[in-house]
Amino acid sequence: MGAPADARVAAVVVTHNSERHIPGLASSLPAAAEGVGAVELLVVDNASTDQTVAAVGEHAPTATVLPTGRNAGYAAGINAGVAAAGPFDAYVALNPDVRLGPGALAALVAALEVPGTGITVPRLVDERGHHQPSLRREPTVRRALGEAVLGGRRAGRVAWLGEVVHTASAYERPGTVDWATGAVMCVSAECHRRVGPWDEGFFLYSEETDFALRARDLGLACRYVPEATALHVGGEAHTSPELYALLARNRVRLYRRRHPAAAAAAFRAAVLLGESIRAARGSVTARAAVAALAGRTGHLARPAPPARAPARVPDEVRTTTTTTTGQVRP
Known part of the structure; x- marks a missing residue:
């Protein structure tokens, strides 16, 4: 991979009824892309019924919009966007409800140069500027039991008792983690080549865990980069x-x-x-x-194995195919 100033980054945003989030994300991209050679913005829309696609056209007119024609899930959207991207040194998977901080992409791409790194993630903050506990440890029975008995916040202060990292000092310094919240994940081209596509068997949630752990299995670590920041609205899983x-x-x-x-x-x-x-x-x-x-709703069937090839979106559904140089222009 070249230096960030020469790096080509594919920014993949997966949307579903995300109209209200598009202006904020789009407005943050120019400053976030400073210091990066070229950024291609790809918006994969999972059958939105609101004005998401129109909002992309208004606020990010240089983006490539890829309608999937169905609500295919987050992993399928990422796979479709990555498959449709031009040559890249790294891709960054983005929730639509994030706003990247200035220079965030350059910091994430630069950290991929640390030997053994395949994924980089930023510091996440909420709308009040408070840090979100986005770092995670590998799921274990002991950690699940610790969180059940003690509660996630107390258990998370002890490495062997909690999956969610609640140690404040861990968010002040860079380092490797087992996995992290998938709202913003930067993946090197080598990691993409070796790990392959995201597992579409997880429609939503745990797909980032699976991808990060598969990367770690291959010796490619997930690295936390605190100088890269992103505001993340989020929270729907805890209210729905x-x-x-x-x-x-x-x-x-x-x-x-x-x-x-x-x-x-x-x-x-x-x-x-x-x-x-x-x-x-x-x-x-x-x-x-x-x-x-308890099996009263849904089922706990084992997910299908990872796809052999990324999901692809036919060329005829693309609405725009423009790659910007130096920045993304909303």
């Missing part, structure tokens, strides 16, 4: 019972893929315990998770 149930279910599905049946059963039991405790305290989202994990 349906989305939270899917999040809980996919946590178990991912663990089942990577561990023997007995360990997977123990992990499911630990997650179910935690959600049952929260449900007993009145959490509506936890009640939905309990129903899903």
